[in-house]
Amino acid sequence: MALTRDAVLAALKEITDPVSGGDIVGSGIVRALTVEDTGTRFVLEIDPAKAEAYKPVRDAAEAAVKALPGATAVSVVMTAHSQKAPPDLKAAAKPKPQGPQRVPGVARILAVASGKGGVGKSTVSANLACALAAEGRRVGLLDADVYGPSQPRMLGVSGRPASPDGKTILPLRNYGVTMMSIGLMTNEGQAVVWRGPMLMGALQQMMNQVQWGALDVLIVDLPPGTGDVQMTLSQKFVVDGAVVVSTPQDVALIDARKGIDMFKQLNVPIIGLIENMSTHICSNCGHEEHIFGHGGVAKEAAALGAPLLAEIPLHLDIRTASDGGAPIVVSKPESAEARVFREVAAKLVEAGAA
Secondary structure (H helix, E strand, O other): OOOOHHHHHHHHOOOEOOOOOOEOOOOOOEEEEEEEOOEEEEEEEEOHHHHHHHHHHHHHHHHHHHOOOOOOOEEEEEEEOOOOOOOOHHHHHOOOOOOOEOOOOEOOEEEEEOOOOOOOHHHHHHHHHHHHHHOOOOEEEEEOOOOOOOHHHHOOOOOOOOOOOOOOEOOEEEOOEEEEEHHHOOOOOOOOOOOHHHHHHHHHHHHHOEOOOOEOEEEEEOOOOOOHHHHHHHHHEOOOEEEEEEOOOHHHHHHHHHHHHHHHHOOOOEEEEEEOOOOEEOOOOOOEEOOOOOOHHHHHHHHHOOOEEEEOOOOHHHHHHHHOOOOHHHHOOOOHHHHHHHHHHHHHHHOOOO
16 A cells, blocks of 8 residues: 555654644655655754754654554654745846956056067066066066966076965065066976966966965066957956057067057057067167067057056167076166166056056
8 A cells, every 4th residue: 555645644643843833744844755655754843042942853753654554664854944035046046247347456467468479578577577577666566468478488487386275376576576477387398288268267376376476566467369368357457557569560569459459359458569670779789670660569559548657678788688587677677678668667656557
């Protein structure tokens, strides 16, 4: 003979509710009753403050159902009811979108970008970071150029960053600049073969898990172009401004305009433009020659209404200093080439951008 739901309810009506004085079915504490061939299950929903008083009730209810003809397994669970309103599942399914966030301890984030590769963006970033440190600013430099990380070489930094707890990453430091790069996490010569989600995750990890400390400005050396890293940085973090680096030639300016337009769409203000490799002066005869053209970045800055921060010459010392692990601002601080970077740093400090 199969056990029926009515038979179970009839047995439970014989058990007294110690609080109401009536039976446990009539008092409404019997919930979610299921009677199947495999067994009988139900819940006693009680006041949590009276859990001890209901333990004998639970035992009695279980025994009463087990004694019925046809009963197999019996499962009785006591649970506490809540006076709180049930959760709004629709609201839970649609969390409020969060806007860009500040990195704790970092006062400003300054992105250094370029529309195309090979225009000297990383060289500018390294020298600018060292120049700002020489101005007395607390400077961090994040090498976010994941596919071509060059800041470890330029700043003369090597070795893997430590992690005291497996979560926090301790950055390295040289020339007064706190620096982190994906290049420090991979073997030299090893290609970083990552898709977009991995790039975005790496950037957020380096922003949030690196122990930057208290910084006046964090310079982010972005990869060239208008891709995932740029979008993630601008959408997840408050970027206070961007400096766009370009050579004067038309091909570079075409891509630089795209980078500028990207920052406009992402609501990141353009702090200024830098024309790199602006001119070359022969070390033998002193003849000046504009190898890549001249004035293109100045015209673009004027059209944009943004300042032209500097025209940096094409000079062998700038290249050899960076390759040697000591940017020219550090290795030859009194040179004319270093002075250009220091003037840019002074302008950024005066404008409150760094």
